[in-house]
Amino acid sequence: MFERADTGVAPRIWEVGALCRAIADALEARFNPVAVRGEITGFSRASSGHCYFTLKDGNGQIRCAMFRRAAGVLDFTPRDGELVEVRGRLGVYEARGDLQLIVDSLQRAGQGALFEQFMRLKAQLEAEGLFDAARKRALPAMPRGIGVVTSPGAAALHDVVTALRRRVPHIPVVLVPALVQGAQAPASIAEALSKMYLLAQAGRALDGDLTLNAGASPAIDVILLVRGGGSIEDLWAFNDERVARAIVQSPVPLVSGVGHETDFTIADFCADLRAPTPTAAAELVAQPRAVWLGALDLLAQRLADGVQRQLDLRHQRLDQAAQRLGRPSGFVGRQQLRLSGLEQRLRHGLLLKTQRLTHAGQALQSHFPQIVQRSLVQRRERLERAALRLQLLDPRLVLQRGYALLTDAQGQPVTRPAQVRLGDAVHAQLAEGELDLTVSQRRLL
Known part of the structure; x- marks a missing residue:
């Protein structure tokens, strides 16, 4: 049993x-309830959704627990080293005897005043039409050059260049350096x-610009404005009215890739497109x-298939025409048969005429012997001359003398070289x- 020295009254045993x-x-x-301001360290989120971390400053620290219901309404992801303000209740975690702060709400330090400024500027610029969807432009599918505005020493630049070199190493990238904090x-x-806009408009490099890829004075078709993550204070430069008005003056589509996925800035609303991260902006x-090579292969295959289909169609039409036309020799043969038929009909007609004249002559001779005889002689002579002319017109007689009948592919007679x-x-x-x-040689007369 313990005793107090001053009074001698024994203390209560707990x-x-x-x-x-x-x-x-x-x-x-x-x-x-208590409100505490401090720097986060050892932040972790359990599978249950509860969050655990320590708040500290230069003079002390306190363990904190934020249960799932409160953690579920956070509009950002807390990170170690971030200065925050929390509201909650002090208590004792009896299982370990630790002093513990149960956090009901958490926000970045100073966020309230900055957020109010953010909302005022956002409302003003939105009323002026700087955020209108009608002024947003589509990104070029195949940019000839990509401009980047960021800090040369920023991790965001490394992420962007790495993504671009991996995906489009053939596209030149131009950096115009800027402070981002x-x-x-x-x-x-x-x-x-402003410098990047001049480059995009004039297509020429400016003094002090750093060309990261090969190729001088590339044509800039799209611009990336990027910065890595940070606190609201770190990203505050992108909530400035001067930056907002500069963004909307871009002559080419501009992509804003500032902070992490949960971070939103005025620059995001003014840009033609917001990307959740710098790497996403590059992608x-x-x-x-x-992808483009595959598309070209597909188009080449479609073109080859189309050409082959047209060739097949033309060949089919040619075959059909050849079937209707037949060989030239067949055409000549048909004409010869027709000529032979006409010759036979002519000979038969002459024979009939001769017979009729003979009969008529015999009948006339019995009545006018001299006159008939003279007429028969004349008519016989005329008939013999006609038969001779007919024989001379027979094409086979010409061919028998060593001549040939020439026809072209269409069956037309060839009479001139x-x-x-x-x-x-x-x-x-x-x-x-x-x-x-x-035909191997022609001689024109």
Whole structure:
């Protein structure tokens, strides 16, 4: 048993759990609710959704627990080293006897005043039409050059360049450096954007610009304004009115990739497109080269298939025409048969005329012998001359003298060298048989 030296009254002996509950009750009555400002360290989120971390400053630290219901309404992801303000209740975690702050709400330090400024500027610029969807432009599918505005030493630049070199190593990338944090950052960003706009308009490099890929004076078809994540204070330069008005002056589509996915700035609303991260911004403007090569292969195959279909169709039509036309020799043969038929009809007609004249002559001779005899002689002479002329017109007689009947591929008679060209196929009909020939020489008279 313990005794107090000053009074000699023995102190109360507590059960550990009871003492912890008594301390918790005293804290509840004395301090709660409590608001604390400090820097996060050791932040973790359990599978249950509860969050655990420590708040500290230069003089002390306190363990904190934020249960799932409160953590579920956070509009950002807390990170180690971030200065925050929390509201909650002090208590004692009896299982370990630790002093613990149960957090009901958490926000970045100073966020309230900055958020009010943000909302005022957002409302003003929105009323002026700077955020209108009608002024947003589509990104070029195949940019000839990509401009980047950021800090040369920023991790965001490394992420962007890595993504672009991986996806589109053939596209030149031009950096115009700018400060992305601090009091001088808004003016620096606006000036860098102006330089980039001149480059995009004139297609020529400016003094002090750094070309990261090969190729001098590339044509800039899209601009990336990027910065890595940070607190609201770190990103505040992108909530500046000067930067907003500079963004909407861009002559080419501009992509804003500032902070992390949960971060929103005025620059995001003014840009033609917002990307959740700098890497995502690079990927949005850089369709992988393999995709375009695959598309070209597909188009080439479609073109080849189309050409083949047209060739097949033309061949089919040619075959059908050839079937209707037939061989030139067949055409000549049909004409010869027709000529033979006409010759036979003519001979038969002459024979009938001769017989009739003979009968008529015999009848007349019995009445006018001399006159009939003289008339018969005249008519016989005329008939013999007609038969001779008919025989001379027989094409077979001409062919028997060594001549040939030439026809072209369409079956038309060839009478002049000008009707054919070198290499043309011609058909020769002889007195006995046929020949297929090719023109190797022409002599024009």
